[in-house]
Amino acid sequence: MGFFDKLKKINIFASFGSELTDDFYDELEESLILADTGMDVTLELVEELRRRVRQEGIKTMEEARSCMVRVVAEALNAGDQELDLSTKPSVVLFIGVNGVGKTTTIGKIGAQLKRGGKKVLFCAADTFRAAAAEQLTIWADRAGVDIIKQHEGADPAAVVFDAMSAAKARKSDVVLVDTAGRLHNKQNLMNELNKISRVVDRELPGCARETLLVLDATTGQNGLIQAKQFKEAAGITGIVLTKLDGTAKGGIAIAIAKELGVPVKYAGVGEGIDDLKPFNAEEFAQALI
Ligand SMILES: Nc1nc2c(ncn2[C@@H]2O[C@H](COP(=O)(O)OP(=O)(O)O)[C@@H](O)[C@H]2O)c(=O)[nH]1
Numbered sequence: 001m002g003f004f005d006k007l008k009k010i011n012i013f014a015s016f017g018s019e020l021t022d023d024f025y026d027e028l029e030e031s032l033i034l035a036d037t038g039m040d041v042t043l044e045l046v047e048e049l050r051r052r053v054r055q056e057g058i059k060t061m062e063e064a065r066s067c068m069v070r071v072v073a074e075a076l077n078a079g080d081q082e083l084d085l086s087t088k089p090s091v092v093l094f095i096g097v098n099g100v101g102k103t104t105t106i107g108k109i110g111a112q113l114k115r116g117g118k119k120v121l122f123c124a125a126d127t128f129r130a131a132a133a134e135q136l137t138i139w140a141d142r143a144g145v146d147i148i149k150q151h152e153g154a155d156p157a158a159v160v161f162d163a164m165s166a167a168k169a170r171k172s173d174v175v176l177v178d179t180a181g182r183l184h185n186k187q188n189l190m191n192e193l194n195k196i197s198r199v200v201d202r203e204l205p206g207c208a209r210e211t212l213l214v215l216d217a218t219t220g221q222n223g224l225i226q227a228k229q230f231k232e233a234a235g236i237t238g239i240v241l242t243k244l245d246g247t248a249k250g251g252i253a254i255a256i257a258k259e260l261g262v263p264v265k266y267a268g269v270g271e272g273i274d275d276l277k278p279f280n281a282e283e284f285a286q287a288l289i
Pocket residue numbers: 096097098099100101102103104105181214242243244245267268269270271275
């Protein structure tokens with residue numbers, strides 16, 4: 001079983017007979033659009049496939065399929081897919097609207113980094129609901145890592161300050177910061193993230209930093225709209241695409257990479273601690289096409 005086996009395939013290559021006709025290309029377009037690849041990106045991809053089929057003299061459906069896998073994998077390569085954790089400590093901020101899977105993702109990544117020998121610290125900067133810090137505490141226990149938290153309603157930047165101090169004192173390798181998803185307007189979001197950012201800069205000048213936007217793949221094109229807004233407000237360095245298990249909307253990964261120019265760095269395929277993996281463009285393209 002591959003990691004992306006729970007992803008619904010675009011299986012037109014398997015179902016279409018052997019002729020590369022106009023009908024075939026039309027149906028391919030339709031499947032890509034249904035998978036939430038988006039109209040513009042879909043047209044670009046199918047045009048590129050047509051070009052290569054001509055150029056490479058491709059005749060069979062199987063050759064066309066592997067050609068399309070290459071086209072999609074290239075489209076998915078929007079930058080460095082690895083996290084920059086080059087300083088000690090380094091800081092990874094998780095942002096995104098409520099319910100997309102931020103807290104769960106932090107738990108999963110924390111467990112992986114810990115297993116890889118890193119000293120990890122969680123920071124519960126989602127102070128909006130008491131339940132948020134409790135949920136992150138459960139994940140900290142599961143992953144076997146430390147957590148810094150305060151009372152409900154505390155200033156998120158103050159919790160981040162505590163976490164930065166603790167990271168220095170405890171010689172942590174990486175701090176994973178959970179934030180609230182309730183930041184309903186852009187100004188609000190920008191202010192809050194700027195404040196957090198300034199605290200990190202002041203306390204850990206020059207540290208390696210990532211801002212990962214967590215997106216729920218099942219929300220499809222809405223997720224893309226969210227991503228554009230967050231990108232303008234917060235300068236994201238990567239995307240975590242969650243809930244790819246069972247969804248027929250895997251094309252959203254291509255749309256994000258092409259339209260935002262931001263790489264997908266992790267993919268989530270379930271609620272368990274092992275259901276997350278660094279995103280691999282080739283493997284994903286193979287699974288999708
Ligand atoms: N099926 C599935 N569920 C997920 C995945 N990631 C998170 N969830 C679930 O989504 C819900 C919201 O997750 P949570 O981490 O609380 O989201 P947050 O509000 O962004 O912190 C929870 O029930 C998680 O178990 C995933 O990759 N697949």
